[in-house]
Amino acid sequence: MAGEREDNRVNPRLRAAFLEVVENQIRGNDPPETRETLQRLLDQGMSEEDAKLQIAQAVSVETFDILKHHRPFNRQRYVENLRRLPEAPRLRMDD
Numbered sequence: 001m002a003g004e005r006e007d008n009r010v011n012p013r014l015r016a017a018f019l020e021v022v023e024n025q026i027r028g029n030d031p032p033e034t035r036e037t038l039q040r041l042l043d044q045g046m047s048e049e050d051a052k053l054q055i056a057q058a059v060s061v062e063t064f065d066i067l068k069h070h071r072p073f074n075r076q077r078y079v080e081n082l083r084r085l086p087e088a089p090r091l092r093m094d095d
Contacts, residue, residue, distance in 0.1 A: 018056035018063070025055075031075065037082040046086070054085045061089040 025034035041051035081089035
């Protein structure tokens with residue numbers, strides 16, 4: 001499983017930070033689509049750890065865009081990427 005293997009390309013601190021964002025969103029139910037996505041992925045048979053890692057990928061796309069292009073958080077794109085999971089998140093929705 002993805003959560004059980006070591007991937008040397010992933011910075012463990014960055015991974016932990018993205019997972020913390022996911023945990024905070026789930027706990028605060030903000031946005032509610034994060035918790036809904038977690039439940040949907042669990043219902044599809046994904047482990048909780050892998051589901052949260054999938055959600056963290058969507059968080060990373062938004063974080064990249066914010067830092068690289070100095071843009072505000074794009075909630076619409078984030079929610080769309082959550083809905084697309086487990087398909088890989090997109091930076092541009094026309095990809």
